[in-house]
Amino acid sequence: MKPGYYFWSGDIAVAEGAIFAGCRFYAGYPITPSSEIAERMALRLPQVGGKFIEMEDEIGSIAAIIGASWAGEKAMTATSGPGISLMNENIGLAVMTEVPIVVVNAMRGAPSTGLPTLVSQGDFMQARWGSHGSYEIISYYPDSVQETFDLMLDAFNSAERYRVPVMFLLDAMLAHMYEKIYVPPEDSVERVERKRPTKPPGEQLIYEADEDLIPPMPRIGDGYKIHASGLTHNEKGYPELTPQAQERLVRRLNEKIRKHQEKIWKVEEYRTEDADVIVVAMGSNARAVRTAVDAARNEGIKAGLLRPITIWPFPYKYIEKYSVDYIVAEINYGQIYHVVREYADNKVELLPKMGGELHTPQEILHALRRYKK
Amino acid sequence: MSEKKKTTMEILREKVEELLRTDRLPHVWCPGCGIGIVLNAFLRAFIRAKMDPNKLVVVSGIGCTGRTAGYVNVDSFHTTHGRAIPFATGIKFARPELNVVVFSGDGDLFAIGGNHFINAARRNHDILVIAVNNFTYGMTGGQHGPTTPTGAYTTTTPYGNPDRPFNIPHLAISLGVPYVARWTTYHLMQLQNSIYTALHRKGFRVIEIISQCPTVYGRRNEMKNPLDMMEYFRKFSIRKDDATAEEMELTYNGKIVVGVFRDVQGIPTYEERYEELLRRAQK
Ligand SMILES: Cc1ncc(C[n+]2csc(CCOP(=O)(O)OP(=O)(O)O)c2C)c(N)n1
Ligand code: SF4
Ligand SMILES: [Mg+2]
Numbered sequence: 001m002k003p004g005y006y007f008w009s010g011d012i013a014v015a016e017g018a019i020f021a022g023c024r025f026y027a028g029y030p031i032t033p034s035s036e037i038a039e040r041m042a043l044r045l046p047q048v049g050g051k052f053i054e055m056e057d058e059i060g061s062i063a064a065i066i067g068a069s070w071a072g073e074k075a076m077t078a079t080s081g082p083g084i085s086l087m088n089e090n091i092g093l094a095v096m097t098e099v100p101i102v103v104v105n106a107m108r109g110a111p112s113t114g115l116p117t118l119v120s121q122g123d124f125m126q127a128r129w130g131s132h133g134s135y136e137i138i139s140y141y142p143d144s145v146q147e148t149f150d151l152m153l154d155a156f157n158s159a160e161r162y163r164v165p166v167m168f169l170l171d172a173m174l175a176h177m178y179e180k181i182y183v184p185p186e187d188s189v190e191r192v193e194r195k196r197p198t199k200p201p202g203e204q205l206i207y208e209a210d211e212d213l214i215p216p217m218p219r220i221g222d223g224y225k226i227h228a229s230g231l232t233h234n235e236k237g238y239p240e241l242t243p244q245a246q247e248r249l250v251r252r253l254n255e256k257i258r259k260h261q262e263k264i265w266k267v268e269e270y271r272t273e274d275a276d277v278i279v280v281a282m283g284s285n286a287r288a289v290r291t292a293v294d295a296a297r298n299e300g301i302k303a304g305l306l307r308p309i310t311i312w313p314f315p316y317k318y319i320e321k322y323s324v325d326y327i328v329a330e331i332n333y334g335q336i337y338h339v340v341r342e343y344a345d346n347k348v349e350l351l352p353k354m355g356g357e358l359h360t361p362q363e364i365l366h367a368l369r370r371y372k373k
Numbered sequence: 374m375s376e377k378k379k380t381t382m383e384i385l386r387e388k389v390e391e392l393l394r395t396d397r398l399p400h401v402w403c404p405g406c407g408i409g410i411v412l413n414a415f416l417r418a419f420i421r422a423k424m425d426p427n428k429l430v431v432v433s434g435i436g437c438t439g440r441t442a443g444y445v446n447v448d449s450f451h452t453t454h455g456r457a458i459p460f461a462t463g464i465k466f467a468r469p470e471l472n473v474v475v476f477s478g479d480g481d482l483f484a485i486g487g488n489h490f491i492n493a494a495r496r497n498h499d500i501l502v503i504a505v506n507n508f509t510y511g512m513t514g515g516q517h518g519p520t521t522p523t524g525a526y527t528t529t530t531p532y533g534n535p536d537r538p539f540n541i542p543h544l545a546i547s548l549g550v551p552y553v554a555r556w557t558t559y560h561l562m563q564l565q566n567s568i569y570t571a572l573h574r575k576g577f578r579v580i581e582i583i584s585q586c587p588t589v590y591g592r593r594n595e596m597k598n599p600l601d602m603m604e605y606f607r608k609f610s611i612r613k614d615d616a617t618a619e620e621m622e623l624t625y626n627g628k629i630v631v632g633v634f635r636d637v638q639g640i641p642t643y644e645e646r647y648e649e650l651l652r653r654a655q656k
Contacts, residue, residue, distance in 0.1 A: 025467055027459075046654030051466050051647070056492035060459035063452065063489075067432070067463025070450070071471070075463070093453050220448045220464060221471055223427045227394070227443060229451035238397055239443060239451075 003185040010174040013145045013181060014104055015040035017152025018076055020183070022191050023102070024050035025075035027064035029057050029083060032116045033175040034106040037078040058086040062103065066090060069099045070226070072219040074156055078104035080172075081114060084123060084130070091165050092131030095253060097228040098207075098215065100159035100194055102152075106170040107283075109355040119172040120355035121283060121331035127167040128312045134250065136257035138162065138264055139312040141169035143286045145179035151266075151309070157192035158264060162256060163214055169311060171331075173284040173358060197224065206237040207249075213256035257313055266309035267318050271297065275304030277371040278322055279351075280340055281329045282308055285358045289329055292364030303368045308336075319343040327367055331355050388420045389413065394446045401440055405599025407558035407584030408438050411505055412445075414561060415476070418568035429472045432461040434481035437511040437586070441476040455485030458493045461500050469499065469644040472572075479506040480518040483539050487519065494548035494577045499642040501571050501578045504541065507586035515589025524625040526593040534625075542634045543618040545579040552578035553635040555621070557606035558585060560631060567633060576642045583629055594626070 001016055008016065014037045018026075026041040028034075038054065045052040051068070055061040058079050065075035079087060084105045094101050109115025110122045123130075127139045138158050142148040148170065159166040195216040197204040201223040209215045218224035231239040232246045257264070268286075271293055272278055281289040286307045296303040306322075308315050314336075319326070320343050328337040329351040337350040351367050353359055379387075393416070402408050419429065426447050433442035435454035442449040452460045457475045465473040475482075482490055482504050493500065509527055510516045517527040517534050520541070525534045545553045552574045556564040564582060571578040585591055585602035596602040606629065613620060614632040621630050 025463070027463060046651050049651065049655070053462070053466055055459060055462075056488050059456060060462070060489050060492070063456040063459035064463030064466070066452075067450070067460040068467040069463075070448075071464045071467035073467045075467075089453055090456065220430055221428055221468060224448070225446055226448045227451070228449075229443060230453060231451065238394075 001183050003183050006181055006183060007178055008145055008181050009036060009176055009178050010145050010148045010170055011036035011106070011176065012040050013148040014078065014152060014168070014170065015044060016183070017149040018102065018156065019044055019048060019050070020149070021074065021153040021156035023074045023076050023156060024048065025065060025068040025073040026051070026077065027053045027055050027061040027068070027075070028077045028079065029055055029061050031080045031083045033108055033172040034078040034080045034104060034170070036175070037104060058083040059090065062087045062090040062101070065101050066094050066099050069101050070220050070228070074100070074160070076102040076104065078106070080106045081108045081110050081116070082112070084126065088126070088130040091137070092133055092135070093230045094165040095131065095133075095135045095137060096230050098163040098217070098253070099165070100163055102155045102159055102166045102168055104168040104170060106172060106175040108172045115356050117172060118356040119284065119331060119358060121171060121285065122355060123169065124311060124332070124335040127169060134254070136254045136313055137165055137167055138257065138310070139167040139169055140266070140309060141283045141311050142174065142309065143283055143307065145174070145177065146181045147309070148174065149181055149183070153189055153191070154266070157190070160192045160194045162260065163194060163217060164257065167312070169283065171283050177284070201225065205235040207233065208235045209252060209256070213252050213259055261313040264310055264313060265315040267315050268305070268307040268309060269318070270305040270307065272304035272306060272322065274302055275322070275324055276302040276373070277325045277327065277368060278304045278306050279327045279329055279364060279368070280306050280308070280336065282311065282336065285329060285331055288359050288361045289364050291361040292368060295361060295365050296368040299369070299372065301368050301372050303371070314339050316343040325349070325371065327351050329359050329364060331358060385417070385420070389416050392416045392419065392426060392446050394444055397444055400444055402437060403588045405585065405587045406437070407507065407582070407586070408441065408505055410558040410561065411503065411564070411582050411584060412441055414565045415503060415568055418565045418572060421569055422572045424472060424572065428470065429474065430461070430464055432457045432464070432473065432475050434477040434486060435512070436478035436481050438476065438478035438505040439481055439512070455481055455489065457481065458486060458489040458500070458502070462493055462498050465498055465500055466644060466647070473499070474501045474503065476503045477505070478511065479504060479508070479520040480510045483541065484519040491544070491548055494545060494550050494579070496643040497549065497551070497576045497640060499575055499577070499644050502580070503568070504579060504581045505584045506541065506581050507584045507590060509586055509590040511586045511589055515586070515593065522623055522625040527590065538623060540618060540622050541579070541581045542621045546635050549640070550579050550635065551576040551637050551640050554633045555581040555583070555631050557583040557610055557629060557631060559603050559606035559610065563631070570636070574636070574638065576640055
């Protein structure tokens with residue numbers, strides 16, 4: 001895309017941001033409100049020599065992008081609601097075999113078929129631990145179309161750098177909302193490529209991690225005789241079904257993210273320096289909070305907004321940083337609320353909403369007025 | 374200091390071993406299991422075809438057959454149950470120059486993975502599928518699956534199987550698959566030749582191999598000894614390349630029609646059609 005200004009929806013920004021980040025492989029199955037990502041990719045990927053395939057379902061889609069990533073491509077899929085539930089088994093496979101992929105989830109009203117066209121934030125916990133097992137992944141969640149575009153680059157860069165699936169959260173509101181956005185020049189950003197083996201085939205163990213806990217990733221067809229298995233494995237990639245191998249591998253899979261978490265964290269702190277009360281809000285819901293914070297300030301209430309852009313690993317140090325009361329405003333019945341409670345010194349209040357619409361600035365302001373001194 | 378000249382058999386054996394991760398042996402398969410026979414036939418056919426092992430990718434799902442990926446000394450992936458075909462699709466579509474082979478069991482490919490099988494076949498991806506049909510879910514202890522013959526005894530059909538099995542060659546042919554064959558583990562040479570031919574064909578290629586699982590299937594169906602089942606394969610199979618759909622059907626301890634049921638060339642693969650699309654999109 002030529003640098004300049006465009007008028008795009010969140011879905012289009014996902015697709016264009018991905019291509020800008022170097023993604024050249026997309027496999028997916030349509031579902032509201034993420035279908036426009038697939039449609040844009042179907043149009044645009046062939047123009048840049050990339051591959052687009054519509055698979056028979058979401059399970060096939062995620063399996064295909066894991067295969068494509070081993071083949072050397074930056075690969076992604078996008079889905080929502082029921083589709084993300086179907087993908088979870090293979091998210092575990094990508095975690096266990098350390099495959100960089102980006103999975104976009106445009107959150108919609110749920111459980112089940114729920115509210116296909118309307119907003120929710122019900123999938124935070126699923127993004128973290130939707131697959132079976134104890135693991136760490138990376139998850140980002142933007143609040144504007146511009147940030148969606150910009151953050152796709154972070155998503156691919158982190159997936160490549162840490163060899164991990166990145167769950168890119170979006171919501172139905174953001175997916176379909178149009179805003180003006182700026183596309184920077186191609187060469188103005190850093191694109192991260194996964195670490196390649198430095199040793200020749202035969203000498204390189206497939207899962208031998210460096211000091212940063214991340215093993216270099218060979219590509220299919222280059223003679224490394226890769227073996228990857230979802231079974232617990234050793235440095236050779238061979239199954240080793242013992243508690244010792246499990247301890248070594250699963251500990252490292254968690255630690256390789258925790259060790260680098262401060263570099264992964266992205267947070268917006270809005271009028272928080274002198275705040276008495278801070279609202280924690282994410283995604284498009286944070287937009288109403290920003291308005292409410294300004295209104296509260298006009299009324300003399302020292303309110304602020306803390307917006308985790310990195311949802312996982314959770315940027316808990318930002319919660320610890322402030323000795324204030326927190327209000328967690330989220331479109332679910334309490335998910336990030338529990339995480340904030342884990343790290344907050346003072347009172348934490350939940351402002352839930354079951355989905356279908358976001359909080360209004362009035363609702364947030366109403367909650368903030370209780371903190372008027 | 375005269376070195377004894379190696380026999381052809383010795384040389385072949387060495388070549389087979391080069392294609393195996395010998396550091397992982399012994400393997401997990403039971404004595405008398407048919408999966409090793411199929412793997413051996415595959416490796417011999419591959420050696421005969423003189424293809425580049427660095428461009429060969431073996432993808433398996435989960436199951437006893439699914440463990441194959443762990444023993445071949447090439448790029449190899451042991452994925453999730455039922456998902457070998459879409460995983461392989463991603464590899465092939467991303468890098469069409471690779472030689473992609475799916476090696477998996479009947480449950481993996483036709484029960485949990487059935488939707489992927491029919492859709493990948495329909496799209497005609499350039500992938501060779503080696504389907505080991507042992508009439509059961511071997512790995513999980515011998516439950517019935519989508520290929521268990523009606524009437525057979527398994528751990529979940531203690532009164533005999535009321536279910537009806539897939540007719541795999543017929544299914545594949547109905548989907549337009551260009552190369553469709555069936556053999557048993559008794560038909561070593563024919564199987565090897567068939568894999569050799571299939572390696573040289575393009576598009577979705579399906580070879581079903583009827584294989585013995587003495588441990589959890591044969592035992593419950595009066596064929597406890599691996600040789601009993603091989604003996605059944607020998608006595609009850611008939612080669613008929615132009616078999617009708619009805620003739621291809623498998624019945625409980627009944628006859629097994631084997632052969633190359635379809636071998637047509639020139640059907641464009643998905644990857645070829647996409648190459649053409651790319652040219653149009655980039656005009
Ligand atoms: C999602 C999921 N469900 C169930 C299983 C358990 N499981 C492992 S292998 C298998 C059946 C394998 O049968 P088949 O593909 O015929 O292979 P075989 O062992 O007979 O070679 C099952 C049900 C699993 N691993 N994953
Ligand atoms: S259980 Fe059956 S299929 Fe599995 S290894 Fe043993 S004999 Fe082979
Ligand atoms: Mg089986």
